[in-house]
Amino acid sequence: MSAEAVWITGIGACCALGPDAASLADALAQGRSGISLQPGDPARGVPPFAAAAITEPLGLDMPPAQRNLHDRHSLMALQAAREAWTQSGLPATSATPERSAVAWGTGLGGSNALQQSYGEHLTKETPRIHPYTVVRVMSNSAASHLAMKYGLKAAMLTISNACASSAQAIGEALMLLRHGRADVALVGGSEAMLNPGSVAAWQSMGVMAPADAEDVSRSCRPFDDGRKGLVLGEGSAALVLETESHARARGASALAVLAGYGHSVDAVHLSRPDADGQERALRAALADAGLTPAQVGYVNAHGTATDVGDAVEAESLARVFGPRGVPVSATKALHGHLIGAGGALELVACVQTIQRGELPRSAHVRTSALEEIADVVREPRAFDRSKSIVSNSFAFGGSNVSLVLRAV
Structure with a gap:
């Protein structure tokens, strides 16, 4: 087992606060909320709701045929990972693929593709289910795309433990590096569940906060006496982990140490x-x-x-x-x-x-x-x-x- 430190050498993010990690940090420093009123689907019994949705197009340049392979959460994963991988300074494709891993977390995976397939099947006389539905929906789709994109062949972990998914994926990747199973790990998580089916399920559970009548952007109030529930968001975040020796050997610097x-x-x-x-x-x-x-x-x-x-x-x-x-x-x-x-x-x-x-x-x-x-x-x-x-x-x-x- 390796006792050396594990460095974070790259970070990336896309969410309602912006398309990159700097936008996230700026918004948190300013106290700027990304929560807004979403239209819902009243015809299907989903009233308007407060949520933190990404409004800007995902900044990915790929041909339509390739894009068809991805659910929204996989596209978000690629965007956040691109930022993190670029910041780390690693080559476009891993120079040591058998020593490079991916560990990713998601709660529902390709829920938008699942919603689309159900809609086709239940509402059309002659449904035409998209032939890529299965590979869009599967929980490991984002991790698979990342492994292929960056040549990550040491290990692929997909953790789906509800709200702890990506944090646990990061922790398990830390264990991989400490135990000498890999030198580099691309880690993080993605989620895109702001569709009528999943929102209706959350609403029926009674844990979603109603839109604040005075200011919808303030609908989520953790630790406040008047808190009324969670507000769903969507997005992705990625980090590059490296053993200290691997990072030092290539002249990389650490943003932080993942210590525990x-x-x-x-x-x-x-x-x-x-x-x-x-x-x-x-x-x-x-x-x-x-x-x-x-x-x-x-x-x-x-x-x-x-x-x-x-x-x-x-x-x-x-x-x-x-x-x-x-x-x-x-x-x-x-x-x-x-x-x-x-x-x-x-x-x-x-x-x-x-x-x-x-x-x-x-x-x-x-x-x-x-x-x-x-x-x-x-x-x-x-x-x-x-x-x-x-x-x-x-x-x-x-x-x-x-x-x-x-x-x-």
Whole structure:
């Protein structure tokens, strides 16, 4: 097993806050929300809803025949990965394919292709299902496209553990590199589920926030006393991981060090969070990174703005760090909840926190009883780069993941 550090040498993102990682960081610094009112599909019983949708065309230049192979979430994966891979300075196709891996997370995979096929089958007398439907829908489609694009032949992992998917994919890739199975890993996640079928399912569950009557962009309010639920988002985020020796050998520099990974399972309930499970993931991540709680200077919370979810997370943080023991914010207030891609996007935001030296705010908090035990960042604060960062991703099904970053 390799004990050397694992560096992050490239990051990329596309979401409602913009087409790249810099746009994400700028919007978080400004407190600018990407949430807007979406039309829904009233004819099918889906009323208008608040969501963080990508409005700009995806910046991919490919012929229509090639584009036909992709669901929207795979196209988003390619866009974020292109930015991360380019920033890393690696050759266009891996020079060592048998030592290069991909690990990707998604909750529903090709849900838009699935919606299209159902629509064709159920509404037309002579349905013509697209011949690429299966390869668009399958959960590993994005990872497969990335492996082919960049020549990644060491391993391909696709994690579908609901809202923890991409965070767990990143953690498992860290293990691959530490165990000497690869020198490079392209990691991240993508999600595109803003279609009538999946939105109707979320609405029926009763966990989506209604559009704010005064300002729809403020519909998501993590840690606020008036929080009413999550706001769905779409997008993708990617990171390039490398062993320190591999990166140094080619003259690359690190944006941050991926220092720790903790994973636990509640085994309690399909949708209700559990503070015990979250605490175990947090403590496991700190132990993996060789840190004490006092050495952490910021936590990017899972923070979905559900009543129970935020309260349970505040409790688990207080157990580990002490009441108000660490600054915490939930960036989902601005970019929405990307479900399987959320952990990767939030980790990219954490890398940028280290790079820029400023903590992102937890937007739209007016009053918060949870501030008795959680030090919620309402306004930008300076980040002490001598300390580390924890990013939390907690999922339906009881899967909890915490990742630890530190500066080089």
